[in-house]
Amino acid sequence: MSVSDFSLTPLLPVFQFCPQCGEKSFKPNSEKSFGCTNCGHLYYINPGGAVAGLIADLDGRLLLVKRAGNPGKGLLDLPGGFVDLGERAEDALRREIKEELNLEIRKMVYLTTFPNRYFYKNVQYFTLDLAFICIPESIETIKAADDVAGFEFFQPDLIQLNEIAFESIRNMVKLYINRTKS
Numbered sequence: 656m657s658v659s660d661f662s663l664t665p666l667l668p669v670f671q672f673c674p675q676c677g678e679k680s681f682k683p684n685s686e687k688s689f690g691c692t693n694c695g696h697l698y699y700i701n702p703g704g705a706v707a708g709l710i711a712d713l714d715g716r717l718l719l720v721k722r723a724g725n726p727g728k729g730l731l732d733l734p735g736g737f738v739d740l741g742e743r744a745e746d747a748l749r750r751e752i753k754e755e756l757n758l759e760i761r762k763m764v765y766l767t768t769f770p771n772r773y774f775y776k777n778v779q780y781f782t783l784d785l786a787f788i789c790i791p792e793s794i795e796t797i798k799a800a801d802d803v804a805g806f807e808f809f810q811p812d813l814i815q816l817n818e819i820a821f822e823s824i825r826n827m828v829k830l831y832i833n834r835t836k837s
């Protein structure tokens with residue numbers, strides 16, 4: 656994915672009205688901001704924080720979840736989600752993995768980041784996705800919650816990358832697979 660894939664173009668239909676003066680005079684005025692031609696208001700589009708966890712079982716198989724909703728309904732994903740306002744990335748990942756899979760994380764180690772785009776209800780969101788390798792307290796408690804359609808452990812070299820919902824997650828899984836080879 657190149658930087659040009661992260662243009663503001665998908666936001667044009669929904670970001671037309673200035674949030675300050677209400678006039679239909681809101682336009683991109685740089686590659687990362689909107690400006691109002693009426694009142695001069697400026698609004699920067701920055702990436703939101705999101706987290707993903709790489710969890711393997713004792714045989715080195717990687718845990719992937721199946722997405723219950725759009726975007727990417729039915730496709731594969733890593734457990735994780737958006738970081739809430741004021742929340743640390745590590746706490747967000749612990750919370751999401753507990754919510755989605757009923758797993759407590761004993762240890763997590765930062766791996767990498769990748770940018771992502773997330774299209775939801777007509778709005779394009781831009782995220783910066785942080786990946787952590789996670790060691791659960793025990794894999795025994797695992798149970799899929801309502802917000803995931805299921806989970807499965809995959810032998811790394813048998814993962815079909817085109818069945819993964821997002822570019823950032825594909826890149827993380829690719830990096831993980833390459834590390835397991837070396």
Ligand SMILES: [Zn+2]
Nearest residue numbers: 673676691694
């Ligand atoms: Zn304005």
